[in-house]
Amino acid sequence: MDIISVLTAKPVLIGVHLGAAIIGIDAFMWLLGKLTDKSSLRSDRLYPAIVGTGAFVFSWLVGGYYYVKYYGLVVKPVIKAGVAPWAHIIVMESKEHIFLFIIPLAVTIVLLAILNPTELKKHQLDSGLLTLTVLVVGIGFLIGAFGFIISAAARWGA
Amino acid sequence: MQQLTRIIASAHAASVSILLTVALTIGSELSPALKTWLTGLTGHHWTSKSIISVVVYGIVFAALQSMMGERSAITAKQSIQILVRVTCLSLVLVIGFFVGEYFHWF
Numbered sequence: 547m548d549i550i551s552v553l554t555a556k557p558v559l560i561g562v563h564l565g566a567a568i569i570g571i572d573a574f575m576w577l578l579g580k581l582t583d584k585s586s587l588r589s590d591r592l593y594p595a596i597v598g599t600g601a602f603v604f605s606w607l608v609g610g611y612y613y614v615k616y617y618g619l620v621v622k623p624v625i626k627a628g629v630a631p632w633a634h635i636i637v638m639e640s641k642e643h644i645f646l647f648i649i650p651l652a653v654t655i656v657l658l659a660i661l662n663p664t665e666l667k668k669h670q671l672d673s674g675l676l677t678l679t680v681l682v683v684g685i686g687f688l689i690g691a692f693g694f695i696i697s698a699a700a701r702w703g704a
Numbered sequence: 705m706q707q708l709t710r711i712i713a714s715a716h717a718a719s720v721s722i723l724l725t726v727a728l729t730i731g732s733e734l735s736p737a738l739k740t741w742l743t744g745l746t747g748h749h750w751t752s753k754s755i756i757s758v759v760v761y762g763i764v765f766a767a768l769q770s771m772m773g774e775r776s777a778i779t780a781k782q783s784i785q786i787l788v789r790v791t792c793l794s795l796v797l798v799i800g801f802f803v804g805e806y807f808h809w810f
Contacts, residue, residue: 644799674780
Protein backbone atom coordinates (compact mmCIF):
# COMPACT_ATOMS: atom_id res chain seq x y z
CA MET A 547 0.00 0.00 0.00
CA ASP A 548 1.52 3.36 -1.02
CA ILE A 549 1.37 6.60 0.96
CA ILE A 550 -1.44 8.06 -1.20
CA SER A 551 -3.59 4.99 -0.54
CA VAL A 552 -3.05 5.41 3.20
CA LEU A 553 -3.80 9.17 3.14
CA THR A 554 -6.99 8.66 1.10
CA ALA A 555 -8.23 5.70 3.16
CA LYS A 556 -11.69 6.28 4.66
CA PRO A 557 -10.66 6.33 8.37
CA VAL A 558 -7.80 8.76 7.65
CA LEU A 559 -10.06 11.10 5.64
CA ILE A 560 -12.71 11.10 8.39
CA GLY A 561 -10.04 11.67 11.04
CA VAL A 562 -8.43 14.56 9.15
CA HIS A 563 -11.86 16.09 8.35
CA LEU A 564 -12.86 15.92 12.03
CA GLY A 565 -9.45 17.02 13.32
CA ALA A 566 -9.33 20.07 11.05
CA ALA A 567 -12.91 21.01 12.03
CA ILE A 568 -11.97 20.75 15.73
CA ILE A 569 -8.99 23.05 15.11
CA GLY A 570 -11.39 25.44 13.31
CA ILE A 571 -13.86 25.45 16.22
CA ASP A 572 -11.03 25.82 18.77
CA ALA A 573 -9.49 28.72 16.82
CA PHE A 574 -12.80 30.61 16.73
CA MET A 575 -13.29 29.88 20.46
CA TRP A 576 -9.78 31.28 20.96
CA LEU A 577 -10.94 34.36 19.03
CA LEU A 578 -14.02 34.60 21.27
CA GLY A 579 -11.72 34.70 24.29
CA LYS A 580 -9.65 37.45 22.69
CA LEU A 581 -12.76 39.46 21.82
CA THR A 582 -13.82 39.51 25.45
CA ASP A 583 -10.27 40.49 26.45
CA LYS A 584 -10.40 44.27 26.07
CA SER A 585 -6.62 44.64 26.04
CA SER A 586 -6.14 42.37 22.99
CA LEU A 587 -3.92 43.46 20.14
CA ARG A 588 -5.10 43.22 16.53
CA SER A 589 -2.73 40.28 15.91
CA ASP A 590 -4.31 38.44 18.89
CA ARG A 591 -7.62 38.46 16.94
CA LEU A 592 -6.36 38.12 13.40
CA TYR A 593 -4.24 34.97 13.91
CA PRO A 594 -7.04 32.82 15.40
CA ALA A 595 -9.43 34.03 12.68
CA ILE A 596 -6.94 33.06 9.93
CA VAL A 597 -6.10 29.71 11.57
CA GLY A 598 -9.81 28.92 12.04
CA THR A 599 -10.69 29.85 8.46
CA GLY A 600 -7.80 27.80 7.05
CA ALA A 601 -8.74 24.81 9.20
CA PHE A 602 -12.39 24.94 8.09
CA VAL A 603 -11.38 25.22 4.42
CA PHE A 604 -9.10 22.16 4.82
CA SER A 605 -11.85 20.25 6.66
CA TRP A 606 -14.31 21.16 3.91
CA LEU A 607 -11.99 19.91 1.12
CA VAL A 608 -11.06 16.65 2.87
CA GLY A 609 -14.63 15.99 4.05
CA GLY A 610 -15.93 16.83 0.58
CA TYR A 611 -13.55 14.33 -1.04
CA TYR A 612 -14.68 11.63 1.41
CA TYR A 613 -18.35 12.53 0.91
CA VAL A 614 -18.22 12.44 -2.89
CA LYS A 615 -15.92 9.41 -3.19
CA TYR A 616 -17.12 7.11 -0.38
CA TYR A 617 -20.19 8.31 1.54
CA GLY A 618 -22.83 7.85 -1.17
CA LEU A 619 -21.53 4.44 -2.22
CA VAL A 620 -20.53 2.90 1.10
CA VAL A 621 -22.12 4.68 4.09
CA LYS A 622 -25.44 6.07 2.86
CA PRO A 623 -26.91 2.66 1.86
CA VAL A 624 -26.06 1.25 5.33
CA ILE A 625 -27.73 4.17 7.14
CA LYS A 626 -30.82 4.20 4.88
CA ALA A 627 -31.32 0.44 5.35
CA GLY A 628 -30.77 0.65 9.12
CA VAL A 629 -32.95 1.63 12.10
CA ALA A 630 -32.22 5.36 11.71
CA PRO A 631 -32.63 6.35 8.04
CA TRP A 632 -33.41 9.88 9.25
CA ALA A 633 -29.70 10.16 10.12
CA HIS A 634 -29.06 10.48 6.40
CA ILE A 635 -32.27 12.18 5.24
CA ILE A 636 -32.33 14.88 7.93
CA VAL A 637 -28.89 15.02 9.56
CA MET A 638 -26.45 14.34 6.71
CA GLU A 639 -28.42 16.32 4.16
CA SER A 640 -28.50 19.29 6.57
CA LYS A 641 -24.83 18.91 7.55
CA GLU A 642 -23.42 18.80 4.03
CA HIS A 643 -25.22 22.01 3.08
CA ILE A 644 -24.85 23.96 6.33
CA PHE A 645 -21.08 23.40 6.14
CA LEU A 646 -21.10 25.62 3.03
CA PHE A 647 -22.24 28.57 5.19
CA ILE A 648 -19.04 28.53 7.28
CA ILE A 649 -16.44 29.65 4.71
CA PRO A 650 -18.05 33.01 3.71
CA LEU A 651 -18.82 33.69 7.39
CA ALA A 652 -15.23 32.92 8.39
CA VAL A 653 -13.75 35.11 5.64
CA THR A 654 -15.98 38.00 6.78
CA ILE A 655 -14.69 37.47 10.34
CA VAL A 656 -11.08 37.68 9.06
CA LEU A 657 -11.87 40.99 7.33
CA LEU A 658 -13.40 42.33 10.56
CA ALA A 659 -10.43 41.08 12.61
CA ILE A 660 -8.06 43.11 10.39
CA LEU A 661 -9.45 46.23 12.08
CA ASN A 662 -7.70 46.96 15.35
CA PRO A 663 -9.81 46.86 18.56
CA THR A 664 -10.06 50.67 18.73
CA GLU A 665 -11.36 50.91 15.15
CA LEU A 666 -13.82 48.06 15.78
CA LYS A 667 -15.23 49.87 18.81
CA LYS A 668 -15.25 53.26 17.08
CA HIS A 669 -17.24 51.85 14.13
CA GLN A 670 -19.52 49.84 16.46
CA LEU A 671 -18.46 46.59 14.79
CA ASP A 672 -17.20 44.84 17.93
CA SER A 673 -20.59 43.32 18.77
CA GLY A 674 -21.06 42.24 15.13
CA LEU A 675 -17.70 40.45 15.14
CA LEU A 676 -18.59 38.79 18.45
CA THR A 677 -22.00 37.64 17.13
CA LEU A 678 -20.52 36.24 13.90
CA THR A 679 -17.84 34.38 15.88
CA VAL A 680 -20.46 32.88 18.22
CA LEU A 681 -22.44 31.86 15.12
CA VAL A 682 -19.45 30.09 13.53
CA VAL A 683 -18.60 28.29 16.79
CA GLY A 684 -22.27 27.31 17.19
CA ILE A 685 -22.51 26.00 13.62
CA GLY A 686 -19.22 24.14 14.18
CA PHE A 687 -20.62 22.41 17.28
CA LEU A 688 -23.90 21.65 15.46
CA ILE A 689 -22.03 20.08 12.55
CA GLY A 690 -19.85 18.12 14.97
CA ALA A 691 -22.94 16.72 16.70
CA PHE A 692 -24.45 15.89 13.30
CA GLY A 693 -21.25 14.06 12.33
CA PHE A 694 -21.40 12.00 15.53
CA ILE A 695 -25.04 11.01 14.83
CA ILE A 696 -24.19 10.01 11.25
CA SER A 697 -21.18 7.90 12.36
CA ALA A 698 -23.24 6.28 15.12
CA ALA A 699 -26.07 5.49 12.68
CA ALA A 700 -23.60 3.88 10.26
CA ARG A 701 -21.87 1.91 13.04
CA TRP A 702 -24.85 0.69 15.00
CA GLY A 703 -27.80 1.35 12.73
CA ALA A 704 -27.88 -1.91 10.82
CA MET B 705 -12.19 53.68 4.90
CA GLN B 706 -11.36 50.93 2.40
CA GLN B 707 -11.55 48.13 4.99
CA LEU B 708 -15.16 49.04 5.81
CA THR B 709 -16.02 48.67 2.11
CA ARG B 710 -14.40 45.21 2.09
CA ILE B 711 -16.35 44.20 5.20
CA ILE B 712 -19.67 45.36 3.71
CA ALA B 713 -18.93 43.64 0.38
CA SER B 714 -17.97 40.41 2.16
CA ALA B 715 -21.02 40.45 4.46
CA HIS B 716 -23.43 40.99 1.54
CA ALA B 717 -21.58 38.45 -0.66
CA ALA B 718 -21.80 35.92 2.19
CA SER B 719 -25.54 36.59 2.58
CA VAL B 720 -26.10 36.08 -1.16
CA SER B 721 -23.93 32.93 -1.23
CA ILE B 722 -25.74 31.40 1.78
CA LEU B 723 -29.21 32.22 0.39
CA LEU B 724 -28.26 30.78 -3.00
CA THR B 725 -26.97 27.60 -1.31
CA VAL B 726 -30.32 27.25 0.48
CA ALA B 727 -32.25 27.90 -2.76
CA LEU B 728 -30.18 25.34 -4.70
CA THR B 729 -30.44 22.81 -1.86
CA ILE B 730 -34.22 23.00 -1.53
CA GLY B 731 -34.75 23.58 -5.25
CA SER B 732 -32.73 20.51 -6.24
CA GLU B 733 -34.71 18.32 -3.82
CA LEU B 734 -38.00 19.55 -5.29
CA SER B 735 -36.87 19.59 -8.93
CA PRO B 736 -35.12 16.46 -10.28
CA ALA B 737 -34.19 18.46 -13.39
CA LEU B 738 -32.22 20.97 -11.29
CA LYS B 739 -30.46 18.17 -9.40
CA THR B 740 -29.57 16.46 -12.69
CA TRP B 741 -28.22 19.75 -14.05
CA LEU B 742 -26.12 20.31 -10.90
CA THR B 743 -24.82 16.74 -11.05
CA GLY B 744 -23.95 17.19 -14.72
CA LEU B 745 -21.77 20.24 -14.00
CA THR B 746 -19.14 18.44 -11.91
CA GLY B 747 -20.29 14.85 -11.51
CA HIS B 748 -21.86 15.45 -8.07
CA HIS B 749 -24.60 17.89 -7.07
CA TRP B 750 -22.88 18.80 -3.77
CA THR B 751 -19.57 19.58 -5.50
CA SER B 752 -21.45 21.87 -7.91
CA LYS B 753 -23.22 23.65 -5.03
CA SER B 754 -19.88 24.05 -3.23
CA ILE B 755 -18.18 25.58 -6.28
CA ILE B 756 -21.18 27.80 -7.07
CA SER B 757 -21.29 29.09 -3.47
CA VAL B 758 -17.59 30.07 -3.58
CA VAL B 759 -17.74 31.55 -7.10
CA VAL B 760 -20.88 33.58 -6.30
CA TYR B 761 -19.27 34.85 -3.07
CA GLY B 762 -16.20 35.93 -5.05
CA ILE B 763 -18.15 37.60 -7.85
CA VAL B 764 -20.54 39.50 -5.54
CA PHE B 765 -17.64 40.54 -3.28
CA ALA B 766 -15.57 41.84 -6.22
CA ALA B 767 -18.55 43.57 -7.84
CA LEU B 768 -19.69 45.32 -4.65
CA GLN B 769 -16.16 46.33 -3.75
CA SER B 770 -15.60 47.96 -7.13
CA MET B 771 -19.03 49.63 -7.23
CA MET B 772 -19.14 50.99 -3.68
CA GLY B 773 -17.40 54.14 -2.66
CA GLU B 774 -16.37 54.97 0.88
CA ARG B 775 -19.03 53.59 3.18
CA SER B 776 -19.99 54.45 6.73
CA ALA B 777 -19.63 52.28 9.79
CA ILE B 778 -23.42 52.23 10.16
CA THR B 779 -23.74 50.51 6.77
CA ALA B 780 -21.05 48.01 7.80
CA LYS B 781 -22.89 47.30 11.04
CA GLN B 782 -26.15 46.80 9.12
CA SER B 783 -24.50 44.42 6.64
CA ILE B 784 -23.28 42.24 9.56
CA GLN B 785 -26.76 42.28 11.13
CA ILE B 786 -28.27 41.18 7.80
CA LEU B 787 -25.69 38.38 7.50
CA VAL B 788 -26.47 37.11 11.02
CA ARG B 789 -30.23 37.09 10.28
CA VAL B 790 -29.75 35.43 6.88
CA THR B 791 -27.58 32.71 8.44
CA CYS B 792 -30.04 31.99 11.28
CA LEU B 793 -32.97 31.90 8.83
CA SER B 794 -31.00 29.64 6.47
CA LEU B 795 -30.19 27.19 9.29
CA VAL B 796 -33.90 26.94 10.12
CA LEU B 797 -34.87 26.60 6.43
CA VAL B 798 -32.38 23.82 5.64
CA ILE B 799 -33.01 21.74 8.77
CA GLY B 800 -36.76 22.42 8.63
CA PHE B 801 -36.92 21.39 4.98
CA PHE B 802 -35.21 18.03 5.54
CA VAL B 803 -37.27 17.35 8.68
CA GLY B 804 -40.40 18.11 6.63
CA GLU B 805 -39.18 15.94 3.76
CA TYR B 806 -38.55 12.98 6.10
CA PHE B 807 -42.00 13.26 7.71
CA HIS B 808 -43.69 13.93 4.31
CA TRP B 809 -45.09 17.28 5.41
CA PHE B 810 -44.92 18.48 1.81
